[in-house]
Amino acid sequence: MNRHYSMPFGAELQTDGRVRFRLWAPALTRLSLALEGPGEEQLLEMEPRAGGWFELTSAAARAGSRYRFVAPDGQRVPDPAARFNPEDVHGPSEVIDPTAFCWEDADWHGRPWQEAVIYELHVGAFSPSGTFDGVRERLDHLAALGVTALELMPVADFPGARNWGYDGVLPFAPDSRYGRPEALKRLVQAAHQHGLMVLLDVVYNHFGPEGNYLHTYAPTFFTHRHTTPWGAAINFDGEHSQAVRRFFIDNALYWLEEFNLDGLRLDAVHAIYDDGQPDILIELAEAVRAGPARERPRHLVLENDDNATRYLAREAQHPHWYTAQWNDDCHHALHTLLTGESQGYYADYAQYPIRLLVRCLSEGFAFQGEPSPYRGGAARGEPSAGLPSTAFVNFLQNHDQIGNRALGERITQLASPRAVRAAHILLLLAPAPPLLFMGEEWDSQTPFPFFCDFGAELAGAVRDGRRREFAHFPEFSAPGARERIPDPNDAATFALAQLDWSELTHPIHAGALALHRELLALRRQIIAPRLPARTRRSERLAEHALRIEWQLTDGALLGLLANLGQAGVALADTPGGELLYASEAGLEELLQRSELPGWSVVWLFAPTGA
Template sequence: MRRAHAMPFGAEMTAGGTRFALWAPTAQDVSLLLDGAEIPMPEAQGGWREFVAPSARAGSRYGFRIDGKLVVPDPASRWQPDDVHGLSQVIDPRAYDWSDAGWKGRPWEETVLYELHVGTVTREGTFAALTGKLDALKETGITAIEFMPIADFPGRRGWGYDGVLPFAPDAAYGAPDDLKRLIDRAHVIGMMVFLDVVYNHFGPSGNYLHAYAEKFFTDRHQTPWGAGINFDGTNGRTVRDFFVHNALYWLEEYHIDGLRLDAVHAILDDSETHILGEIATRARNAFPDREIHLVLENDANEARWLERGRDHRPKLYTAQWNDDLHHCWHTLLTGESDGYYVDYAVRLLERLGRALAEGFVYQGEGSAHRQGEPRGEPSKHLPPSAFISFLQNHDQIGNRAYGDRLTSLTPPERLSLARAGLLLAPQIPLIFMGEEWASSTPFLFFVDFSDDEPLAKAVREGRRREFAAFRSFGEHGEVREIPDPTREDSLRQSCLDWSEATLEPHAGALAETRTLLAIRQREIVPLTLTRFRGAAYREPEPGVLDVVWQFDGGTLRLLANFSDAGAEVQLDESLHLIWQSPGIVRDESVSLPSWAGLFAKGTAG
């Protein structure tokens, strides 16, 4: 099986040679640099430059000279062996012979996401090294891995959210065929692969579009990174095509199962059809015979993107990362109430219950953290599978001053209850790499800017300003210096130590995770594959949360005591326990010790 995605830009190998196409509407002069030769590219209609080179082959190096001076890579480059400032390399996508022709994906409800950073999930930090870990992840109960962005970014280390060449897997992790072998192997063992993509901005280093395609951006929209991307103005069609094809490219050429679109609240588009709608529609129409899963990160809590059709399947987007649910769990587990956690510290159990039962906590209410600004849309009608839940992720660990994981912030018995709440609730669970064994490794923020670059100083100072809003970080910062994200050691400290998983207390945490995920696949997934009928929550007594989800296939109930004292609660005798904390006694009522809980199921009707 050979795969390639055809698109109107970039280097495409054809029967008559390799076609090079660049959209450069604001350049006066463009020439193609190809294997040491320089070839003029006359302007065609709409600012396009195109040339077919019969001699170009896979491995040929090329770039473009703009206005006789600046040499730039191809913005649609499939690979950059010498990083974002170097020449691009022609890739023959059909050279790789896939072995997963029968793979159509898996139902969304079966998903257990494992978010990872390729550069730190193993000591080697490569696609090849990660391939060797897939079997262990499958044994744990993981059904899908999700890469943090791998689009080419400046330097050898970074989180990926400052990528500038969105079609090129970063060379620090390996060659394109290394990535394809990883995905191929995942599919062979029944594991899905997701990719985090960034369509709201380009990074500050290595983005040359301003030099020849100023119309790619617009001052009409301002984002945290400067001028917005021009999705809705003159020439917006070409810009839209660039990102639509990027989504289709990963789904087709790399056979990716799903995309997570980063921070879509920062994608500003006044078009009649928002670019988010176009991407989702094009992706679903292009692959009608595959399970394609499209996920949003959306701080605006816009339920409109998550609506289901008459067949109860997603119309556009499959699910959204539910920050509200994370913030409730985090505040409950740690007691932290500064920064954005201030929105969750009041009526905390009520808010946790609402997030578990209805999706968003903020469904149009005003946010204290945002000075009373309303946030969100009603979400109660959506099924739990429209939301991805997590106790930790790259943001919530790495955007702490010291990259602290929950293992260092909360007692293990509390974390154990929250782990069950994550993995047995009907939302789609996400685990951050190493969380399955309660890894002690921090996950720090890191970039690869040299000391003489102004960006290095800006990142260091910006990092310190960011934590000024969090009292706890400020207090620690007086004693312990915040790690320098520009130092290589920040990456090295973040690399997982897989040997931990064989030692206590990590081995115990891993065994617990495996047990919970086995229960999930056996008891929870069959429920969520049936139609959702609604959910409700209540606090039967202070500190106790009771949540009930109704499906055509039956009932799921969570009872949990988060108080410091024991509690007595009633449980319908028709419900059978599928999991409980140690120390729970069930007689005429259920005795719940402090920080203990249970999940129970009932039959339909």
């Protein structure tokens, strides 16, 4: 079976063997194509078309040909829609024949979202080889763990040898450090054969600071009417924006169709500005729902600091646009309880962490329109209690919450083992789909600091800016203390982030892995088939304790008692239901005496009709 998404731009192989090249360059009056493959270089004039487009169909190119576009002043630029750029972002693009890969997963029909247990990983840091093939070699581990979906951090071509992925500049091209496009296809196919979905993190709010040539020939791709943390915003709603909108919509469809992915996670959509109707998020989601999502489940997940629940609207429990959103509120409340931290955005959660955690677990977001002190008192969020539990992805760690710390420490360096264990038991059995960050399943000690590989001039600015970012934290207020913050461009910083798989030979880490496997097996057998859940009761029992009860789709009841503090708590009554899981031995007897010790979690289950 072959899969090919026919793009209206870039390099497309034709049925007669020729290649059609097409680029939107409204700032240019002339444009040439340089074929730079082995042998004598060819420079071919492209034909201007209406609306700022240039086009050429040539028999001189074939699969494997390398090419760049040439402006009248001689500047050469890669194809922004290249399927592959083998010599990094400044080099030539390569013509790819997507039909050359033979897919063998025709019997894969996806998985419903209520089964989602997500495993986020960075391709370069996950395995010793740092490649798509390296991830593929570890699929047995992930399938045995009990996760059901891999979420790859962005793989779009970025400058240099290492990057988190959020500085990509060629959104259609898998980065060559990870492997050729067919290597990513092999990974997706193998994941499906293991029963695993594959989601890809995509960045539609900005381009990275190095290797973005769009300003040269298409300055109207950006607008100064809106600004972002990265500068001028992408032009989704101004003059000439239609070509820009299609670029990103086609990107989403390309990844889903040509790479047979099961979904996308859209990064920081609160930094996407669009005053049009429908906005780009709605138009993109409708294109996916009308296209690849018609044949099997495709899941669209948002990161959105605005907590805008309108994008998560349901029709008969089915997502109208987006399937779910990362729930930072849940993380922040839980992190504050485990660590006592109250700096930065944790200040919004420090006063009432358990109350806000209860709201997250029972209603979705903690902030549903209330003022956020961290944001200067601005109202944040929209009501979320009417949404199903499956609309929110909860986590104790992810790439941001680890890597945005100065030293990239994991939660295991910040909280006690007992506290971390309690948090995992709480999240992995709660109705909302849980997300694990790579290595979390064995309580990895490997940090995940921010890393990149920019050119010399930009590298120094990134290093200094990173250290200034933490100057207001007491522990980094002295200039000498800031020198401890790893230089993102130093190859040693990336080496720190690479997972240490040998940790699994240690009994403590092996025990953590066994716990995660046990909990996820329970989730798969008892909870997932009965989702989504509807909250029946939720309350704060004490300063650090809570009680929640959900009704599942078959009428069964799922109950949670959790004490996320050191001191024990006396219960007013003994909850009903059979013991599903307890964080430690002897808890059932203590419950009969209406006692809940510190850092303990109890899950109860009452089958239908009980």
